Amino acid sequence: MRVQPVWRWLALLLCGALVLELFFVLRIATMVVVDPASTSFQRSEAWQLLNAGKLGQWHQQWVPYAQISDHLKRAVVAAEDDGFVDHDGVEWDAIEKAWERNQRAEEKAGVAGRKPVKIYGGSTITQQLAKNLLLSGERHFARKGQELVLAKLLELFLTKQRILEIYLNHVEWGPGIFGAEAAAQQYFRKPASRLSAAEAARLAVMLPQPKRFALQPQSSYLAQRARIVMRRMGHTALP
Incomplete structure (x- = not known):
């Protein structure tokens, strides 16, 4: 008598999962011709700014691909995902290495007691876009x-x-600063189309921790990493 309700719940869960995946497919398909107005991550950040009474700090302006400096494109690809033009969205070797790092983190967490485990990503630009566009900020293996x-x-x-x-x-470049145009205006007082190689490299190395580096724009780490990225940019292919 109890088996049938269980199967009903499983069927409902499966249908819900299929509907969600269909929504994702349709949402992504529209992006072929429609520029997404916002991402899931941006909406979460906007809500936090609103609650803090700081929504006026929000800066974003969409600009077409051709109006973004090639220097910035190369810098971001070189810094974030140097295999971007060649992979199919996922770098499995990077995921394997990330898994190994996570396993070590779990072991350390077990020894330390209640210390939370950090989930390492190994994400490509495509994966980062997928996460920011459509998913929550939670870190777990199902996500x-x-x-x-x-x-x-x-x-x-x-x-x-x-x-x-x-x-x-849509990528974040500081508190309430989203996209190449907003970042170029905020940090260099110029449009994204006119960014130099050095300026582009500096913006690219901010991406892993944009809020932190927005408070430390002159840090020696940023300058050192920017020089490394600049050396790699000359060998970076663009789509």
Whole structure:
């Protein structure tokens, strides 16, 4: 008598999962021709700014791919995902290394008691876009699995150029600062189309921790990393 309700719940869960995946497919398909107005991550950040009474600090302006400096495109690809033009959305070697790092983190957490385990990503630009566009900020393996599926869908429906265009227009570059145009205006008082190689490299190395580096724009680490990225930019291919 109890088996039938269990199967009903499982069927409902499966239907819900399928509906969610269909929503994701349709959302990504529209991005072929429609510029996404915001991402899930941005909406979460906007809510936090609103609650803090700081929504006026929000800065974002969409600019087409052609109006973003090639220096910035190369710098971001060199710093974040140097295999971007060649992979299919996922770098499995990087994920394997990330898994190994996470296993070591789990072991250390077990020894330390209640210390939370950090989930390392090993994410490509496509995966980062998938996460920011459509997923929550939670870090767990189920979400990571969904991220991989969405990355494959992005690569299936969109060109590499379109993926990079959307990414550069929505990625965070500081508190309330989203996209290449807002970042260029905020840090260099110029449009994204006119960024120099050095300026682009500095913006690119901010991406892993944009809020932290927004408070330390002159840090020696940023300058050192920017020089490394600049040396790599000359060998970086663009879509």
